[in-house]
Amino acid sequence: MSxxxxxxLIIDDHDMVRRGLRAYLEIEDGIDVVGEATDxxxxxxxxxxxxxxxxxxxxxxxxxGGIDATREVLAKFPHIKVIVLTSFYDDEKIxxxxxxGATSYLLKTASAEDIVEAxxxxxxxxxxxxxxxxxxxxxxxxxKPSRHEELTSREHEVLVLIGKGKTNAEIAEELFIGIKTVxxxxxxxxxxxxxxxxxxxxxYAHQHHIV
Amino acid sequence: MSxxxxxxLIIDDHDMVRRGLRAYLEIEDGIDVVGEATDxxxxxxxxxxxxxxxxxxxxxxxxxGGIDATREVLAKFPHIKVIVLTSFYDDEKIxxxxxxGATSYLLKTASAEDIVEAxxxxxxxxxxxxxxxxxxxxxxxxxKPSRHEELTSREHEVLVLIGKGKTNAEIAEELFIGIKTVxxxxxxxxxxxxxxxxxxxxxYAHQHHIV
DNA sequence: CGTAAAATCAGACCTAAGACGGAGGCTATT
DNA sequence: AATAGCCTCCGTCTTAGGTCTGATTTTACG
Numbered sequence: 001m002s003x004x005x006x007x008x009l010i011i012d013d014h015d016m017v018r019r020g021l022r023a024y025l026e027i028e029d030g031i032d033v034v035g036e037a038t039d040x041x042x043x044x045x046x047x048x049x050x051x052x053x054x055x056x057x058x059x060x061x062x063x064x065g066g067i068d069a070t071r072e073v074l075a076k077f078p079h080i081k082v083i084v085l086t087s088f089y090d091d092e093k094i095x096x097x098x099x100x101g102a103t104s105y106l107l108k109t110a111s112a113e114d115i116v117e118a119x120x121x122x123x124x125x126x127x128x129x130x131x132x133x134x135x136x137x138x139x140x141x142x143x144k145p146s147r148h149e150e151l152t153s154r155e156h157e158v159l160v161l162i163g164k165g166k167t168n169a170e171i172a173e174e175l176f177i178g179i180k181t182v183x184x185x186x187x188x189x190x191x192x193x194x195x196x197x198x199x200x201x202x203x204y205a206h207q208h209h210i211v
Numbered sequence: 212m213s214x215x216x217x218x219x220l221i222i223d224d225h226d227m228v229r230r231g232l233r234a235y236l237e238i239e240d241g242i243d244v245v246g247e248a249t250d251x252x253x254x255x256x257x258x259x260x261x262x263x264x265x266x267x268x269x270x271x272x273x274x275x276g277g278i279d280a281t282r283e284v285l286a287k288f289p290h291i292k293v294i295v296l297t298s299f300y301d302d303e304k305i306x307x308x309x310x311x312g313a314t315s316y317l318l319k320t321a322s323a324e325d326i327v328e329a330x331x332x333x334x335x336x337x338x339x340x341x342x343x344x345x346x347x348x349x350x351x352x353x354x355k356p357s358r359h360e361e362l363t364s365r366e367h368e369v370l371v372l373i374g375k376g377k378t379n380a381e382i383a384e385e386l387f388i389g390i391k392t393v394x395x396x397x398x399x400x401x402x403x404x405x406x407x408x409x410x411x412x413x414x415y416a417h418q419h420h421i422v
Numbered sequence: 423c424g425t426a427a428a429a430t431c432a433g434a435c436c437t438a439a440g441a442c443g444g445a446g447g448c449t450a451t452t
Numbered sequence: 453a454a455t456a457g458c459c460t461c462c463g464t465c466t467t468a469g470g471t472c473t474g475a476t477t478t479t480a481c482g
Contacts, residue, residue, distance in 0.1 A: 016228055016326075019230065019323075020228055020231030060298075110227070154430095167468070178430075180431050180433090183470065198470090199373070199410045203374065364458090388460070392461060397439080398441065398442090401440080408439080427480080427481100434472090435470100437470085439469085443463095449457090452455080
């Protein structure tokens with residue numbers, strides 16, 4: 001479409017960040033910031049209004065998060081490139097964002113050059129992944145499908161209750177099963193997660209946001 | 212000192228945020244951005260170099276966090292006003308920051324006007340606390356000193372290890388004390404936190420980000 | 423229909439965890 | 453000098469947690 005200038009839409013609830021980003025991008029001849037939105041819920045209409053080529057997307061916003069917004073936008077406009085630009089790099093954010101179709105994943109510690117470069121690359125169809133984030137991705141591919149995905153639904157249910165600090169007796173009562181059965185589930189959970197007691201399982205549950 | 216212009220130092224590891232902030236402040240006649248730092252470790256030297264009246268301080272930075280930096284700076288320059296400007300508003304950040312001597316606490320969702328106003332107020336000695344943060348403070352005063360602050364340093368240490376999933380034996384080994392002693396500490400921790408077993412204590416530790 | 427996985431329960435067994443009570447040494451504050 | 457809080461440790465006792473082996477029933481799938 002636009003051969004020379006890339007139309008960029010900024011979606012971020014931090015006014016300050018939008019300002020900073022604009023400052024970066026407005027001095028670039030090849031880039032034109034065509035609009036802004038302050039929440040994922042405004043994303044779709046902003047996209048329709050401004051017809052951007054690239055979206056700079058924050059992940060954590062008041063109403064609708066960036067991941068959902070990305071999914072929505074790409075469902076209707078699959079040609080748009082979404083660059084995630086956020087402060088966080090934990091597993092529970094990165095992978096859903098990429099699954100939702102984000103092209104690149106940058107951290108807000110990125111420099112102006114990094115960001116400008118990422119936009120040009122995204123426009124060409126290339127991806128830029130922050131080094132810290134890339135490290136996480138490597139782990140993901142080297143190892144496991146996040147062990148707890150192997151849990152059966154019942155085991156998952158039990159793990160959630162462990163994560164809430166329930167005792168076996170309480171779990172049994174809550175699930176209308178016997179304590180012996182709960183113990184069986186707990187044992188299976190522990191070995192599947194590769195941990196050695198319920199406390200570590202509870203920690204696992206919290207670190208993986210299963211609570 | 213400076214009757215008409217307030218000298219402001221920005222400390223934040225997000226280049227973009229620094230840009231945005233500068234954009235806000237540079238159009239203000241009464242405010243002069245005299246310098247920047249990208250990490251808490253640079254804070255002290257930057258303060259000595261630029262002699263600011265007000266510091267805009269991010270909390271989460273690579274090496275030295277904003278809370279420690281605030282403490283350091285105020286120890287040597289108690290007349291400086293520190294405005295915390297961050298994305299987070301959980302208990303474990305807010306209160307330590309205020310205890311460290313921060314004057315105001317703003318979120319990065321704040322508008323230009325909010326920030327400019329906060330700087331003028333801070334310079335006069337007034338505080339500005341974001342509404343969301345203020346809500347947390349009210350809770351704090353209505354209720355409790357976040358139970359775990361009653362923990363002794365040793366107990367806190369033990370709680371951290373519980374939060375890492377260690378057994379009593381492992382904790383004993385790691386702290387060079389007897390298992391019996393660990394048990395005593397654990398018992399005290401449980402009753403102080405108002406929980407009934409180590410698993411709940413571990414969950415508590417994670418939810419309050421003491422890990 | 424046959425098979426495999428999931429869910430349920432049982433008994434025997436062992437151990438870590440936690441409660442309770444008591445106690446001595448250390449340090450800081452008054 | 454004395455009080456108070458913290459850290460350390462001991463023994464005893466009870467129970468919750470966890471393993472292992474094994475078994476029955478239900479559910480799902482080809």
